[in-house]
Amino acid sequence: MEVRTSCRWVADHASYVNIDAKSIDKVAEEMNGSMPAVEWDFERIHFCDGGPLTAQYMLVLDALNFCFWPDEELHYEHLARGLRDALFADSKAFDAERLQKYTGPELRQLLKWPRRLPLEDERARLLRELGFVLAKHFEGSAAKLVEKANKSAIELVELVAGHFPGFRDHTVYKGKQVFIYKRAQIFVADLWGAFKGKGLGEFNDISSITMFADYVVPAVLRSWGILSYSACLAEKVDKSETIVPGSEEEVEIRACTITAVESLKEKLSKKCGQDVTSVQVDWWLWSSGIQNLELATDSADLSRFSKLYEEWWQSLVVNIGLTPRRNTVSVKAQTKPAIFPTGRSLMAYNDYLVSSFEMRRSTCILQPKTGKFW
Numbered sequence: 609m610e611v612r613t614s615c616r617w618v619a620d621h622a623s624y625v626n627i628d629a630k631s632i633d634k635v636a637e638e639m640n641g642s643m644p645a646v647e648w649d650f651e652r653i654h655f656c657d658g659g660p661l662t663a664q665y666m667l668v669l670d671a672l673n674f675c676f677w678p679d680e681e682l683h684y685e686h687l688a689r690g691l692r693d694a695l696f697a698d699s700k701a702f703d704a705e706r707l708q709k710y711t712g713p714e715l716r717q718l719l720k721w722p723r724r725l726p727l728e729d730e731r732a733r734l735l736r737e738l739g740f741v742l743a744k745h746f747e748g749s750a751a752k753l754v755e756k757a758n759k760s761a762i763e764l765v766e767l768v769a770g771h772f773p774g775f776r777d778h779t780v781y782k783g784k785q786v787f788i789y790k791r792a793q794i795f796v797a798d799l800w801g802a803f804k805g806k807g808l809g810e811f812n813d814i815s816s817i818t819m820f821a822d823y824v825v826p827a828v829l830r831s832w833g834i835l836s837y838s839a840c841l842a843e844k845v846d847k848s849e850t851i852v853p854g855s856e857e858e859v860e861i862r863a864c865t866i867t868a869v870e871s872l873k874e875k876l877s878k879k880c881g882q883d884v885t886s887v888q889v890d891w892w893l894w895s896s897g898i899q900n901l902e903l904a905t906d907s908a909d910l911s912r913f914s915k916l917y918e919e920w921w922q923s924l925v926v927n928i929g930l931t932p933r934r935n936t937v938s939v940k941a942q943t944k945p946a947i948f949p950t951g952r953s954l955m956a957y958n959d960y961l962v963s964s965f966e967m968r969r970s971t972c973i974l975q976p977k978t979g980k981f982w
């Protein structure tokens with residue numbers, strides 16, 4: 609696909625970002641032939657009724673799935689949950705006619721966010737565009753759009769990028785067109801996850817899409833030594849300075865992340881003895897990133913890492929009243945977490961392996977070791 613090849617080209621010509629093949633080998637080696645299979649919606653925050661409204665929700669969600677900063681309290685989960693609750697309250701909230709009318713303040717109100725959203729007016733504009741195009745070409749229905757792709761992930765990415773300018777995530781780098789398509793691809797993966805690969809989520813070529821070039825996964829890869837930045841770029845990132853959209857630095861970070869995940873996926877497939885998809889690797893990296901970013905970015909400082917980890921672990925143990933969810937069990941006894949030098953962590957609890965945890969809320973999700981891991 610064009611995303612994979614054009615990003616490879618950027619990685620080969622990059623000036624600010626480097627991919628370290630040895631670190632990729634090391635991470636694949638440490639996974640020891642198994643890798644946590646992160647479940648879609650592991651946080652239980654999405655709307656999912658198994659029907660066309662879920663496709664409508666996903667398209668709205670992914671139209672807005674970007675830039676949750678500089679508001680330090682706003683995260684992806686607020687968007688996913690806010691839109692879900694809005695649908696619970698009014699199942700017609702995402703009808704194409706309604707989408708065409710949203711203003712920034714109305715979107716904020718819909719999400720029950722107490723202050724202005726980042727890029728609020730642009731977000732509302734994207735919603736209106738979504739409603740207009742859906743009404744004009746797809747009888748107002750995201751499900752109809754999905755059906756037009758004939759169970760092809762690539763076809764759906766192309767349909768989405770072709771019809772909705774707001775999803776057209778491509779740019780020009782050193783005179784060459786580069787395709788990233790983060791949100792168009794995430795939409796496909798979300799459908800695949802929500803419908804468990806069936807019905808509106810059935811795609812015969814799901815392995816064709818790449819990871820979704822956001823700002824969480826590169827931070828994880830950098831903390832593991834897979835990505836490294838030139839001194840000037842490293843300084844900007846470390847000082848949280850804005851990297852200009854479309855700049856060589858930004859394109860290199862995104863394209864090198866995609867290319868590095870492709871290499872990691874290939875290594876993991878060999879080690880695991882079966883095909884690993886970029887979506888699986890993405891969900892694994894992204895979930896470790898959002899749950900562990902503070903640790904991950906500081907993983908060079910192992911002692912600080914261990915201390916933070918220990919504090920988190922203690923708070924988890926103290927906080928035994930975990931909300932019971934599917935695949936979630938209370939922690940009654942503890943097993944010390946294994947800390948890998950790369951900053952990743954896996955913990956075992958009897959026959960369960962902690963596949964994901966949420967530092968902010970001191971909760972964790974435990975999945976049976978058998979069947980869910982490979």
Ligand SMILES: Nc1nc2c(c(CN[C@H]3C=C[C@H](O)[C@@H]3O)cn2[C@@H]2O[C@H](COP(=O)(O)O)[C@@H](O)[C@H]2O)c(=O)[nH]1
Pocket residue numbers: 647648649650651673674675676677682683684685794798801819820821822823824825890891894898
């Ligand atoms: N690579 C990648 N990036 C992803 C997601 C998702 C959510 N996907 C859902 C689907 C399956 C899972 O169960 C997830 O719940 C969001 N993002 C990006 O992260 C950033 C948000 O960060 P913070 O500001 O800390 O909330 C922002 O750029 C957002 O666009 C993903 O899956 N992969």
